[in-house]
Amino acid sequence: MNSIKLKAYAKINLGLDVIRKREDGYHEVRMIMQTIGLYDKVSILRTNNTSITVKTNLPYLPVDENNLVYKAAALIKNTYQISQGVHIILDKKIPVAAGLAGGSSDAATVLYGLNRLFHLNLPKEELMALGLKLGADVPYCLMRGTALSEGIGEKLTALPPFPFCYVLIVKPGINVSTRYVYENLKLNDSVKHPNIDAIVSAIKTNDLREAVSHFDNVLETVTVKDYPIIGQIKEQLMASGAITSLMSGSGPTVFGLYDSKEKAERSFYQFKTGNLGKQVYLTGLYQPRLKLS
Numbered sequence: 001m002n003s004i005k006l007k008a009y010a011k012i013n014l015g016l017d018v019i020r021k022r023e024d025g026y027h028e029v030r031m032i033m034q035t036i037g038l039y040d041k042v043s044i045l046r047t048n049n050t051s052i053t054v055k056t057n058l059p060y061l062p063v064d065e066n067n068l069v070y071k072a073a074a075l076i077k078n079t080y081q082i083s084q085g086v087h088i089i090l091d092k093k094i095p096v097a098a099g100l101a102g103g104s105s106d107a108a109t110v111l112y113g114l115n116r117l118f119h120l121n122l123p124k125e126e127l128m129a130l131g132l133k134l135g136a137d138v139p140y141c142l143m144r145g146t147a148l149s150e151g152i153g154e155k156l157t158a159l160p161p162f163p164f165c166y167v168l169i170v171k172p173g174i175n176v177s178t179r180y181v182y183e184n185l186k187l188n189d190s191v192k193h194p195n196i197d198a199i200v201s202a203i204k205t206n207d208l209r210e211a212v213s214h215f216d217n218v219l220e221t222v223t224v225k226d227y228p229i230i231g232q233i234k235e236q237l238m239a240s241g242a243i244t245s246l247m248s249g250s251g252p253t254v255f256g257l258y259d260s261k262e263k264a265e266r267s268f269y270q271f272k273t274g275n276l277g278k279q280v281y282l283t284g285l286y287q288p289r290l291k292l293s
């Protein structure tokens with residue numbers, strides 16, 4: 001096998017709680033992770049030289065060692081002393097710096113792809129440990145589906161699939177860095193912590209309404225205040241008949257879940273023709289896990 005073509009799926013957070021700030025500056029979290037059907041295409045080709053080269057459809061993304069796909073390839077090549085080069089073609093559709101783990105998923109996909117392309121037969125645990133060096137969301141992106149994520153994102157527990165819903169993704173035309181949001185989070189007594197255990201229990205009993213009633217994201221306390229457009233998008237999603245709407249991760253993307261295709265499509269059209277969303281996608285929850293040994 002000289003090349004491989006893969007899909008790197010985006011995630012949303014159905015619940016996100018921050019427990020405490022650790023001594024190393026990272027935060028201990030408890031999150032419900034969910035893969036959605038929006039993906040980037042990643043093609044990896046073995047080459048006749050020793051270098052890593054990257055090509056992407058987005059002119060503003062780096063193609064050097066600052067791109068997460070480059071970092072993932074370099075990590076594999078250095079760790080396992082692989083001299084042969086690779087060319088990575090990255091076709092991005094997942095909005096960038098959006099809270100959808102686009103870069104993390106691309107990196108996870110390259111780890112997975114190179115494991116297969118170079119017949120490394122690395123066990124899941126080893127791939128996930130490598131992934132964690134690239135970003136806190138990368139281990140989850142190697143798992144996919146519905147999961148509880150703890151620690152800084154590396155302690156993963158698979159959950160039963162969340163009941164299918166249509167997902168409307170709305171990213172406003174603002175950029176918010178993950179680091180900024182965590183650094184500006186104030187974990188004082190007035191912060192309302194979501195009941196992550198209640199979401200886990202409701203998922204286990206397949207109770208959609210009960211699960212949704214506990215959805216919340218503490219990082220909204222930073223962004224909704226700074227960027228009122230996030231609150232406006234949430235309001236429009238709810239007014240359009242969404243079961244719930246929430247900011248994903250550190251934002252600024254907001255998602256709405258729908259049990260009706262018709263309502264989701266009508267809302268999609270409303271956002272597409274309005275001025276709240278710069279990037280708008282209609283997709284669904286995506287449940288298959290990535291198969292690892």
Ligand SMILES: C[C@](O)(CO)[C@H](O)COP(=O)(O)OP(=O)(O)OC[C@H]1O[C@@H](n2ccc(N)nc2=O)[C@H](O)[C@@H]1O
Pocket residue numbers: 013025026027028029031099101104134135136137138151152153178179182183249250
């Ligand atoms: C917001 C989420 O996307 C929710 O899934 C993740 O918690 C963030 O995951 P990520 O983007 O893969 O995170 P990284 O690339 O490892 O870290 C970006 C920055 O976010 C902060 N960070 C991230 C994860 C975490 N548990 N605590 C943190 O404080 C750190 O300041 C770090 O410098």
Ligand SMILES: Nc1ncnc2c1ncn2[C@@H]1O[C@H](COP(=O)(O)OP(=O)(O)OP(=O)(O)O)[C@@H](O)[C@H]1O
Pocket residue numbers: 061062066067068069090095096097098099100101102103104106107137178249250251
């Ligand atoms: N392959 C990549 N795709 C997207 N961004 C990348 C990539 N490689 C490096 N980056 C850089 O990483 C930054 C974060 O991008 P990304 O799209 O992963 O954010 P995110 O969706 O907010 O991630 P998360 O949800 O994990 O916090 C961007 O500013 C971008 O320049």
